[in-house]
Amino acid sequence: MFGVRGNDVDAARLTYFGLFALQHRGQESAGIAVSDGDNITVYKDMGLVAQVFDETVLAGLGGDLAIGHTRYSTTGSNRWENSQPVFRHLGSNGIALAHNGNLTNTATLAAEVGPVAATTDSELMTEAIADAMQSGELSLDEALTTVLPRFEGAFTLAVMDSTTLVGVRDPHGFRPLCLGNLGDTWVIASETAALDILGADLVREIEPGEMVIVDDHGPRFVNPFPKSKSSLCIFEFVYFARPDSTLLGRNVHTKRQLMGRLLAEQAPVEADVVVPVPESGIPAAQGFAEVSGVPYSDGLVKNRYVGRTFIQPAQEMRDRGVRMKLNAMPSVIDGKRVVLVDDSIVRGSTTKQLVAMVREAGATEVHLRISSPPYRWPCFYGMDTGDRSTLLAADRSVDEIASHLDVDSVVYLTLENLTRATRSDPDAFCTACLTGAYPTEVPLADSKFLLEQPS
Numbered sequence: 001m002f003g004v005r006g007n008d009v010d011a012a013r014l015t016y017f018g019l020f021a022l023q024h025r026g027q028e029s030a031g032i033a034v035s036d037g038d039n040i041t042v043y044k045d046m047g048l049v050a051q052v053f054d055e056t057v058l059a060g061l062g063g064d065l066a067i068g069h070t071r072y073s074t075t076g077s078n079r080w081e082n083s084q085p086v087f088r089h090l091g092s093n094g095i096a097l098a099h100n101g102n103l104t105n106t107a108t109l110a111a112e113v114g115p116v117a118a119t120t121d122s123e124l125m126t127e128a129i130a131d132a133m134q135s136g137e138l139s140l141d142e143a144l145t146t147v148l149p150r151f152e153g154a155f156t157l158a159v160m161d162s163t164t165l166v167g168v169r170d171p172h173g174f175r176p177l178c179l180g181n182l183g184d185t186w187v188i189a190s191e192t193a194a195l196d197i198l199g200a201d202l203v204r205e206i207e208p209g210e211m212v213i214v215d216d217h218g219p220r221f222v223n224p225f226p227k228s229k230s231s232l233c234i235f236e237f238v239y240f241a242r243p244d245s246t247l248l249g250r251n252v253h254t255k256r257q258l259m260g261r262l263l264a265e266q267a268p269v270e271a272d273v274v275v276p277v278p279e280s281g282i283p284a285a286q287g288f289a290e291v292s293g294v295p296y297s298d299g300l301v302k303n304r305y306v307g308r309t310f311i312q313p314a315q316e317m318r319d320r321g322v323r324m325k326l327n328a329m330p331s332v333i334d335g336k337r338v339v340l341v342d343d344s345i346v347r348g349s350t351t352k353q354l355v356a357m358v359r360e361a362g363a364t365e366v367h368l369r370i371s372s373p374p375y376r377w378p379c380f381y382g383m384d385t386g387d388r389s390t391l392l393a394a395d396r397s398v399d400e401i402a403s404h405l406d407v408d409s410v411v412y413l414t415l416e417n418l419t420r421a422t423r424s425d426p427d428a429f430c431t432a433c434l435t436g437a438y439p440t441e442v443p444l445a446d447s448k449f450l451l452e453q454p455s
């Protein structure tokens, strides 16, 4: 998610570059809403940023103010109608909204907003904001201040009318957001790596519960919510964020290496080679090799042109994706005792295939080391993990997991070591998928297709 407001800038092009840097956060669809000061134009389609936008499209998106989005579905299915930014007409103009996260009170909000054609929580939020603007004759930021406290769950937002850019983090701050600047151009982005691609300076991370409003006078900050406990998703550090981004002021890559170092201290093993699952397992494997003294080698080769398997929505696509994406190298693995390092296991189907691949390549032993604790509970805050029955570790002991995956041993990093590796306050995180302790009420019966009619 990205937003930019400047003077005499090509806001859509800057947003295109920003989205390019944020492609890993969603690969189903991409979109940009741009304002020329009077009218908002939205262009969005299914696919990757580079597939959706070309020179001709960008040339038609003139204006100094824009927001952009890459989608990874958590409410609503993977189809064009659910792509973002969402646009809603208001008089002769309108508002556009991009959302990272997932609401936990979608059903309540749907009942409050009344009958609309929305199939996502993001459309419902857009309706609620537009209704408040219309009925109360409020400006965008006034309407947001009124409406935002009605939303519950995870919602980092970029919202715009034809002249104003607004960035919001929900009071728990599940998903990150930062503010940057480039001369007199102001940028908001899910991750700092998107500022780097533009050469923008990081001003600071937006705090949980904070709203930044950028207009002709530059940015100003408002806190529309009652104070809540900060709950940044710990998986932003483990998996989601780019390694070159900073979170809570800390570089993600070095913290992932530290997770691997702590894992080696916690679970040493006699072995011949440390092999990462690329690319997410690389920094932890580097850290593990450094502390254990077992040589590191790239025994799995990744086809870089296939997207993250986990982020694709259907199981069938994920299964096919693994073999398309990774291949084991016998020259590294044959006859060796292998420590296979990955950052997490959610459903386990990918890991099971990888272990089989490593054994086929001649490994005599496979010891799995995971740089996060067992993933036991579903996420309601923007990771589409499916229901509990799909999670490998939901009801299995570590021994049962080892036998299911056909490994000689498996050890997960403890929660204490994980939070220690972030070098941040352990209470600053959501760890609900690891502990079952959700920071908000969660709708256990709801599914991502809550707002859609059965076909």
Ligand code: SF4
Residues within 6 Å of the ligand: 174, 232, 233, 234, 235, 236, 378, 379, 380, 381, 382, 383, 430, 431, 432, 433, 434
């Ligand atoms: S439940 Fe897990 S994945 Fe979801 S926000 Fe919390 S820590 Fe992140």
